[in-house]
Amino acid sequence: MFGYYLDLALRSLKRNKVLTALMVLAIGLGIGASMTMITVLHVMTADPLPDKSVRLFYPQIDPQDMEGYTPGREPMDQFSWIDAMNLLHARKGSHQVATTGGRVTVRPPQGKSRAFFADARYTSSDFFSMFDVPFLYGSGWTADDDDRQARVAVISRTLADKLYGADHAVGQALRLGKDVFRVIGVVDHWDPVPHFYDLTQGSYHKTEDVFLPLETAIALGQGTSGNMNCWGHGGFPDPRNMKNANCVWMQFWVQLDTPTQVQAYREFLVHYSEQQKTLGRFQRPPNTRLHDLMGWLDYNHVVPGSVQLQALLALGFMLVCLVNTVALLLVKFLRRSSELGVRRAMGASKQSIFAQLLTEASLIGIAGGIAGLLLAFGGLWIVRHQPVEYAPYAHLDMAMLGATLVLALCATVLAAMFPAWRACRVQPARVLKIQ
Amino acid sequence: MNLPLQPILASLRHHRLTTALLMLQVALTCAIVCNVAFMIVTRWGEVRIDSGIDETSLSMLESQGVKADATPWIHHAEDLTALRGIPGVTAAVAVDTLPLGGSESSTGACASSEAMEAAIKANSIDGQSACAEFATLAGSPGELAALGLKLIAGRDFLPDDYKTGDISAAIISRELAERLYPGAQALGKSLYNGSDTPVRIVGIVDTLLRPYLRDAGINQFTMLWPQLPNDNSVTYLLRSAPRDSERVLKAAVAVLNKVNPQRIIPAKRVRTYTQMRDSYFQRDTTMIGLLLASALGLFFVTALGIAGLANFWVQQRTRQIGIRRAIGATRGDILRYFQTENFLIVSGGTVLGMLLASALNLLLMTHYELPRLPLYYLPIGALILWGLGQLAVLGPALRAAAVPPVVATRSV
Numbered sequence: 001m002f003g004y005y006l007d008l009a010l011r012s013l014k015r016n017k018v019l020t021a022l023m024v025l026a027i028g029l030g031i032g033a034s035m036t037m038i039t040v041l042h043v044m045t046a047d048p049l050p051d052k053s054v055r056l057f058y059p060q061i062d063p064q065d066m067e068g069y070t071p072g073r074e075p076m077d078q079f080s081w082i083d084a085m086n087l088l089h090a091r092k093g094s095h096q097v098a099t100t101g102g103r104v105t106v107r108p109p110q111g112k113s114r115a116f117f118a119d120a121r122y123t124s125s126d127f128f129s130m131f132d133v134p135f136l137y138g139s140g141w142t143a144d145d146d147d148r149q150a151r152v153a154v155i156s157r158t159l160a161d162k163l164y165g166a167d168h169a170v171g172q173a174l175r176l177g178k179d180v181f182r183v184i185g186v187v188d189h190w191d192p193v194p195h196f197y198d199l200t201q202g203s204y205h206k207t208e209d210v211f212l213p214l215e216t217a218i219a220l221g222q223g224t225s226g227n228m229n230c231w232g233h234g235g236f237p238d239p240r241n242m243k244n245a246n247c248v249w250m251q252f253w254v255q256l257d258t259p260t261q262v263q264a265y266r267e268f269l270v271h272y273s274e275q276q277k278t279l280g281r282f283q284r285p286p287n288t289r290l291h292d293l294m295g296w297l298d299y300n301h302v303v304p305g306s307v308q309l310q311a312l313l314a315l316g317f318m319l320v321c322l323v324n325t326v327a328l329l330l331v332k333f334l335r336r337s338s339e340l341g342v343r344r345a346m347g348a349s350k351q352s353i354f355a356q357l358l359t360e361a362s363l364i365g366i367a368g369g370i371a372g373l374l375l376a377f378g379g380l381w382i383v384r385h386q387p388v389e390y391a392p393y394a395h396l397d398m399a400m401l402g403a404t405l406v407l408a409l410c411a412t413v414l415a416a417m418f419p420a421w422r423a424c425r426v427q428p429a430r431v432l433k434i435q
Numbered sequence: 436m437n438l439p440l441q442p443i444l445a446s447l448r449h450h451r452l453t454t455a456l457l458m459l460q461v462a463l464t465c466a467i468v469c470n471v472a473f474m475i476v477t478r479w480g481e482v483r484i485d486s487g488i489d490e491t492s493l494s495m496l497e498s499q500g501v502k503a504d505a506t507p508w509i510h511h512a513e514d515l516t517a518l519r520g521i522p523g524v525t526a527a528v529a530v531d532t533l534p535l536g537g538s539e540s541s542t543g544a545c546a547s548s549e550a551m552e553a554a555i556k557a558n559s560i561d562g563q564s565a566c567a568e569f570a571t572l573a574g575s576p577g578e579l580a581a582l583g584l585k586l587i588a589g590r591d592f593l594p595d596d597y598k599t600g601d602i603s604a605a606i607i608s609r610e611l612a613e614r615l616y617p618g619a620q621a622l623g624k625s626l627y628n629g630s631d632t633p634v635r636i637v638g639i640v641d642t643l644l645r646p647y648l649r650d651a652g653i654n655q656f657t658m659l660w661p662q663l664p665n666d667n668s669v670t671y672l673l674r675s676a677p678r679d680s681e682r683v684l685k686a687a688v689a690v691l692n693k694v695n696p697q698r699i700i701p702a703k704r705v706r707t708y709t710q711m712r713d714s715y716f717q718r719d720t721t722m723i724g725l726l727l728a729s730a731l732g733l734f735f736v737t738a739l740g741i742a743g744l745a746n747f748w749v750q751q752r753t754r755q756i757g758i759r760r761a762i763g764a765t766r767g768d769i770l771r772y773f774q775t776e777n778f779l780i781v782s783g784g785t786v787l788g789m790l791l792a793s794a795l796n797l798l799l800m801t802h803y804e805l806p807r808l809p810l811y812y813l814p815i816g817a818l819i820l821w822g823l824g825q826l827a828v829l830g831p832a833l834r835a836a837a838v839p840p841v842v843a844t845r846s847v
Contacts, residue, residue, distance in 0.1 A: 022743045026736050033729065105501055105699065115501050115699055177501070305803050306722060313729055316467045320460055320733055324740040327456035331747045334453075386721050387714070422452070 001352070002359070009360035012336070020364065023328050027368025030321025031408045032375025037307075037314035039376065039400050040383060043393045044204075044303045048192035052132060053293035055094075057254050057262070059087070059269055062287035063276070064231045065246075075287045076229060077300070078200065078248035081218075082281070088124055092268050093254035093261065095130040099123035100250045101201050101226035102217060104210055107175040108163055118159060120176075120210040121198075122217035122224070128154070128185075130255050131197065136160075138170040138185030146213050153181035154211040160186045174210075179220050181212065193393050194302045196293060198251050200227035203302040204389035218242065224249065266290050307390075318411070325364075325415045333357055333423035340423060341431030350424045357420035358413055365412025369405040376404060443776050450748075457744055458784040461820055464737045465788025466795050469816040471730045473796075473808050478723050482716045484654065486534040487608070487642030489583025490708045492525075494680040495533065496687055497704035499668035501697045508665045510695065515575065517694050518671060521686045526581040526674035529664045530574040533672065533708070534644035534657075535715045543568045544628040546615045551627040567614050569607075569656035570645040574672075575663055579606065579640070581674045584659075588622045589638030596637070596661040601630060606638035610655035670704075680707045737820075738827040741781075745773060745831035756835055757842030766836040773832035774825060781824035785817035792816065 013020045047053050062075035063083055079087070084098035102120040127133070128140035141152050153174050160169035166186055174181045187207075195205040212222065230247035242249070256262045266288070273286035291299055333340075340353055376396060383394040396404075447454045504510060511529045518527040532538050543566060545551040550565035572578075579591045587609060596604040605626065612621035625633035643657040664670075671691075675683045684705050691700060706714075713720070749756075756769055796808040 019743055019747070022739050026739060029732055029736060033732065107501070114696075117499075117699060117701065178503075306718070309799075309803055310722075310725060313467070313471070313726070316463070317729055317733060317736075320463045320467070321736055323456055323460040323463060324736055327453055327460065327740060328743050330453050330456065331744055335747065335751060387717050388721070 001355075005356045005359040006363075008356055009363050012332075012360055013363060016332070019328060019332060023325055023364050024367045024371055026321045026324045026328075027365065027408060027412055028371025028375055030318040031369060031372025031404060031411070032379060033314045034318040035372060035376035035396075035400070035404045035407070036379030036383065037311040038403075039380060039396055040307060040390070040394050041303065041311050042400060043193065043395070044307060044390055046193060047294060048194060048196045049132065049293065052255075055255055055257055056130070056293045057093075057256050057265070058291050058293070058296040059252060059254060059265070060289040060291075061269060061273055062284050063246075063248070063282055065283045067231065069284055071285075073287075075289060076248045078227065078229065079250040079252045080245065080248050081243045081250060083276075084250040084252050086272070087252055087254075090268070090272070092265055094257050095126040095255040097124050097126045097130055097253050098214060098250055099127060099197065099253075100214070100224055101198050101208070102212070103223050103225045104176040104212075106159070106163075106210070107177070109173075109175075118210050119201075119206070119208040119225070120212060120217070120222065121208040122212050122214045122222070124214050126255075127197075127211070130253065131192070133190055134188040136166060136186045136188040138183070140185055140211075141213050146215050149216045149219050150213060151179065151181045151216060152184045152213065154185040154187060155183055156187050156207065156209040157189060159209040176210070176212075176222065179222070187211070193390075194297060196297060197253060198226060199297075199300045199302060200251075201225070202389050203297075203300070204393070262290070322411055322415050325412060326418060329361060329364075329416050330419040330422065333419045337423070337426045338431045340426050341428045344426065344428040345432055353424040354420050357423055358416055361412050361416030361420070362409060365409040366405070368412060369408025372408050373401065373404050440775070440779075443772065443779065447776065447779065453744065454780055454783075457740065457780050458787065460737055460740055461781050461784025461824070462787035462791055464733045465785050465816050465820055466791035468730050468733055468819075469788075469792040469812045470795050470799065470808060471726045472816065473812055474805070475723055475726050475730075477806065478719045478726075481648070482719050482723070484644065484648070485642055486644040486712070487584060487640065487655075488534060488644075488708075489674075490712065491677040492583065492674050492680075493581075493672060493708035494675065494684050494706065495530075495670050495672045495704075495708065495711070496684060496691075496700055496706075497668065497670050498691055499699045499701075500695075501699060504667055507667055507669070508663045511575070511664060511669050514669075514671065514691055514694055517690045518673060518687055521673075521683055521690060523675045523679040523683050524673050524687075525676075526577055528575045528578045528581045528672050529669050530572065530578060530672050531662075531664050531666070531670065532572060532646045533670070533711070534572075534646060535648070535712050536646040536670075537715065539570045539646035540573075541568055541570045542628060544615075544626040544634070546624065546626070548627045548633070551629055555629065565615065567611060567656055568653070569611050569658055570647070571658050571660045572643070572646070573660040573662035573664060576661075578672075579638075579659065581672055583674075584643060585641040587639050587641050588620075589636070591638060592659075592661040597663055598661065601632055602634060602660055602662055603632055604637045604661055605634045606640055606659040607636055608643040608655050608657045609639055609641050611657060612636070612639050614656065734819075734823055738823055741777065741824055741827040742831060745777065745828045746834075749773070749831045749835040752835075753838055753842055754845075756838045757840055757845075760838065760840035761843040769838070770832050770836040773828055773835055777824045777828040777832075778821065781821055785820050788820070789813040789817065 049056065060075040060077060061083060063080055064076065088096055088098045100122050102122050104118055104120045105115050106118045107115045125141050125143045125146050136157055140154055141150060145152055155169065155174065157166050160166040164172050169183050169186050172183045174183050191207050194203040195201060226249065228247050228249040230245065232246045254265065256265055269288035269290065270286045273282055273288060276282040343353060380394045380396055384391050498514070500507070515527050515529060518524060545554060545563065545566035547565055550563055554563045554566050576592065576594060576597060579586065592604060607621065615621065616624060621636050622639060623636065625635050627633050642655055645654055645657055648654050671687070673683055673687060688700055688705060691698065759769065792808065792813060799805045800807065
């Protein structure tokens with residue numbers, strides 16, 4: 001039976017090629033525009049560490065003085081050195097990491113190219129195990145290296161290739177400005193999207209090329225980068241004395257494996273704030289937060305408003321295309337009243353007419369889906385060539401590819417429901433008489 | 436013109452479902468396009484904003500010393516001398532930032548010391564009418580001329596004004612002068628910024644844009660500071676004829692590396708002012724392109740829908756058209772019939788569309804901080820859709836008009 005419907009559908013579609021093409025084009029445009037934007041949105045709202053994100057948490061505390069204090073306001077979203085170190089050494093989580101961004105001057109080995117800047121990350125030792133950073137060669141450093149201010153470095157595969165060839169990098173000397181470090185590990189391609197562990201650098205920042213032990217980098221005065229917020233009347237601090245400054249400029253992450261641990265950590269943060277207040281360091285009443293990874297991304301609005309707006313626009317476009325399809329299908333089906341009347345008179349049930357018309361619509365939907373897919377590929381290609389930070393990640397994966405076709409098919413069949421229902425209500429006697 | 440509306444309305448009533456769907460499509464298109472057009476115009480206004488400087492003659496490059504330097508300014512001065520020697524360079528100055536340069540230092544100051552004290556007491560200069568927050572742009576002597584700024588009162592900085600510590604003279608923009616001293620002459624007045632010595636206003640320039648744009652009212656709140664750039668990293672601004680800029684930039688990189696190779700000149704930061712401005716507005720221009728494409732796409736789909744339906748109706752009514760022609764209707768009558776029919780459908784659609792457009796705007800305003808849609812966008816949108824409808828229906832209508840009366844005698 002389905003084969004027969006298919007044959008009828010193909011005949012009908014061929015009879016009016018222009019109209020068929022119009023419908024396919026309309027659906028294709030709608031699907032293409034929507035899928036382009038949905039894919040971008042899908043990439044931007046992705047979970048950077050799907051296996052672990054529910055166990056990673058970002059705490060917040062409120063270390064500011066009473067100036068400009070309003071109860072109920074969100075606390076600051078970074079940490080001062082003292083607080084980061086206190087939380088780090090309290091070791092209340094399974095793992096914890098204090099980290100900050102930096103920029104280093106890489107001086108290539110003798111005889112190679114000129115010096116250049118590279119983005120760096122200064123971090124305590126748990127960073128690599130906590131965020132599942134894949135190593136190509138070597139490994140990260142230990143907590144002991146942190147404390148000893150060891151001059152060791154982990155570099156990206158790209159930088160290793162550029163400087164020494166990735167195979168020979170471990171054990172080499174890395175010259176950063178006036179200081180020399182020993183390379184102990186090479187990170188394989190690792191580019192979590194969004195750049196969740198430090199959103200102050202831009203949510204879709206690329207992974208840094210150089211990783212240094214936090215204590216070492218700060219002690220040597222390697223340049224930090226990122227956002228810094230200060231309070232009090234000190235103004236911006238002397239870069240050599242960042243450790244005592246009334247400024248927040250560090251990120252802190254903690255891994256908590258069980259709900260009990262999470263609850264305990266919440267209590268710990270309040271307790272810590274109270275203790276610091278007793279000591280006179282904090283002035284405000286405890287104001288703490290503990291977001292899990294996805295909650296932290298949401299709190300920081302990592303998806304730009306403009307992208308949401310574009311997605312909304314694409315859906316509006318899709319809606320217009322669908323209304324267009326409904327109208328065209330309606331006239332197309334009603335036009336065939338006489339043909340359908342003959343089939344009804346010869347014994348076809350309403351259901352079979354309905355099924356026949358939906359078969360026809362499905363064909364249009366599939367064709368529209370393929371057209372939409374091509375347009376989405378084109379659209380994403382254009383997005384990738386835009387100088388926006390999320391551009392390189394705009395790719396259609398298999399899931400989205402399937403989703404496109406299913407969406408096109410469902411949308412068209414749904415759009416065809418009403419016209420098909422109208423068309424199969426035709427009274428055989430009446431249309432036969434007119435003919 | 437004797438064109439009774441009754442038969443058209445009767446026919447539309449007969450096809451009321453299709454008519455309603457087409458109207459809905461027109462309405463949705465009208466609603467979306469009105470809002471999209473408004474967004475395009477708003478963004479275009481931002482992209483076109485006047486920086487106040489002579490953009491086409493300017494190009495720049497950044498340099499950062501690799502080694503720590505105790506006296507950066509001395510080395511900058513050497514660099515500048517070398518840069519001025521490049522043929523075609525008419526001016527070279529060292530600056531910390533530029534209008535639309537992205538990185539900005541800003542400060543707050545008040546027109547009187549009382550206002551400053553009140554602001555300090557309130558812990559904020561927001562809400563103090565005699566105070567303002569503005570961007571400061573520092574540069575070496577000759578910056579005013581190199582930028583091509585228009586001085587409307589007072590003078591340029593004198594050599595004595597330039598210092599590396601506390602500054603006592605400043606040139607401010609006309610907009611900032613009007614904000615701080617409404618209705619009064621700002622020239623010669625003093626600005627209080629909380630430090631011991633107030634800053635005297637020695638000149639006023641017509642317009643000077645901030646390095647980083649904020650809200651519409653305060654984008655021109657700027658001050659030129661006679662402060663010598665004394666940082667390891669510096670931007671050199673070069674003035675030359677627009678056609679020379681590429682060559683001058685290449686020569687500048689070579690010259691600087693010859694003076695002192697112990698530096699980094701990031702390739703991305705060697706560019707003309709126009710390139711920098713374009714990259715500043717890159718997101719906006721991309722968004723404008725996207726909005727424009729979607730508006731055109733919507734028009735296209737709607738025109739296709741109208742033309743497709745009209746085509747169908749013409750085919751369906753070929754016999755009736757023949758009969759009407761046979762009993763005396765002219766080609767013009769038939770043409771006008773279809774045009775009027777289309778006009779009625781699109782009119783219905785746009786009326787609904789204008790309501791939807793306002794509703795959509797309200798929705799967007801609450802979620803995305805968009806301004807209110809000015810009402811005149813609605814009739815303009817309606818006019819465009821009328822035109823589009825007439826254009827789309829013209830082909831099918833002409834085909835209908837060409838139906839010969841003899842069709843009436845044939846059976847379909």
